[in-house]
Amino acid sequence: MRFLRYLVLLCLVSLCFAACQRSEAPEAAPPPAAAPAPAPAPFRVSGIDLGNAIGADKRVAAPGSSFAATDTIYASVATEGASPSVTLVARWTYQDGQLVSEETQTIAPTGAAVTEFHIAKPDGWPAGGYQVEVIANGASAGTRAFQVQ
Amino acid sequence: MSNDKPKPDFSNVKSGSSSTAPKPAAPAEQIYTVVAGDNLSKISRKFYGDANQWKRIFEANRDQLKNPDLIHPGQKLKIPAKT
Numbered sequence: 201m202r203f204l205r206y207l208v209l210l211c212l213v214s215l216c217f218a219a220c221q222r223s224e225a226p227e228a229a230p231p232p233a234a235a236p237a238p239a240p241a242p243f244r245v246s247g248i249d250l251g252n253a254i255g256a257d258k259r260v261a262a263p264g265s266s267f268a269a270t271d272t273i274y275a276s277v278a279t280e281g282a283s284p285s286v287t288l289v290a291r292w293t294y295q296d297g298q299l300v301s302e303e304t305q306t307i308a309p310t311g312a313a314v315t316e317f318h319i320a321k322p323d324g325w326p327a328g329g330y331q332v333e334v335i336a337n338g339a340s341a342g343t344r345a346f347q348v349q
Numbered sequence: 350m351s352n353d354k355p356k357p358d359f360s361n362v363k364s365g366s367s368s369t370a371p372k373p374a375a376p377a378e379q380i381y382t383v384v385a386g387d388n389l390s391k392i393s394r395k396f397y398g399d400a401n402q403w404k405r406i407f408e409a410n411r412d413q414l415k416n417p418d419l420i421h422p423g424q425k426l427k428i429p430a431k432t
Contacts, residue, residue, distance in 0.1 A: 257369065258367065258368065258369050279370070284373060284374075285373040288366075288368075290364075290366065292362075292364075294357060294359070296356065298356060298357070298359065299359070300359045300362055301359065301362045301364040302364075303364045303365065303366045304366075305366040305367070305368055306372065306373055307368050307370035307371070307372065307373070308370065308371050308372060308373040308374070309370040309371075310371065313368060313369045313370035314368070314369050315366065315367070315369070315370065316366060316367055316368070317364070317365075317366045318364065318365055318366070319362055319363070319364045320362070320363045320364075321359070321361060321362050321363070322361060322363070323361065326357035328357075
């Protein structure tokens with residue numbers, strides 16, 4: 201009978217010990233806080249291509265630097281990054297420095313984007329050298345030279 | 350006799366542009382306080398770069414302007430957003 205009492209006592213102590221152990225078990229670590237969203241990349245012009253045709257994505261189909269007198273000439277300006285407002289200017293000039301055309305496009309890119317500028321001359325381009333300078337928010341972002349044969 | 354070639358004429362060049370990027374949100378209507386020497390054409394040129402759009406400002410302020418030629422310093426005019 202005494203042995204039975206010890207056995208019951210031992211069981212009770214074991215149960216208490218197990219319960220305490222369970223309650224002292226370390227709490228599960230909280231899930232890691234969500235990483236903050238990466239800051240948007242700063243806006244920049246990543247490429248300028250010239251061509252005589254563009255696709256629906258505004259990219260020139262076949263980049264080149266030599267055009268026919270009757271071509272419409274496209275400058276496809278690839279940009280990266282986000283900005284609430286960016287003013288892109290394409291300044292087209294002839295070899296003698298004469299201004300051919302200046303076109304402005306204001307955009308609010310949220311990521312990679314393509315902006316196209318184009319010029320056409322109904323009676324044909326005079327042969328010679330030309331260039332287009334792309335200006336982003338007042339700073340030159342690149343120049344491309346081309347020839348009209 | 351000059352051998353100078355005439356400069357090419359680029360006056361008929363047609364240009365354009367488009368983008369895959371969205372346009373910036375149009376600024377909301379602004380309030381402009383008239384100063385001495387102002388007229389609607391001058392204010393139109395200041396905000397729209399085009400004096401001929403004075404009628405937009407006039408129409409937006411019909412509640413306080415009866416005559417487009419009569420505006421007064423200190424008057425606060427609504428300037429519709431540039432389109």
